[in-house]
Amino acid sequence: MGLPRAISDIKKDLDSLVGSRIRLKANRGRNRIIEREGVLESTYPNIFVIKIDERKVEQRVSYSYADVLTETVELFVYNSEDQEIRIARANE
Numbered sequence: 001m002g003l004p005r006a007i008s009d010i011k012k013d014l015d016s017l018v019g020s021r022i023r024l025k026a027n028r029g030r031n032r033i034i035e036r037e038g039v040l041e042s043t044y045p046n047i048f049v050i051k052i053d054e055r056k057v058e059q060r061v062s063y064s065y066a067d068v069l070t071e072t073v074e075l076f077v078y079n080s081e082d083q084e085i086r087i088a089r090a091n092e
Contacts, residue, residue, distance in 0.1 A: 007065040013087055014043050014065075014075075022050055023076040023084060026063070036061075 022040045027033050038052035038061075047062045067073040076084040 007069055010065045010068050014048050017077055018043060021078045024050055025074040027072050
């Protein structure tokens, strides 16, 4: 296991993917894990926002880069062949 990446490195990765289709897997504690798909809408200095369209309802969720660093949130992006690639991995 390598050294954890800096939060700034994770933010740079996500900055380049704004507008991309993302799959989100978040651990909400007590064995509650949610998986959703959406679009990475924007990044801010401390958080990033994903727009989710489920059942004709538009919803926005935000997470901090520290959530990715602690692996509470895992992000996957779809490439041109619709294959998932894990991004913003804390340990690389």
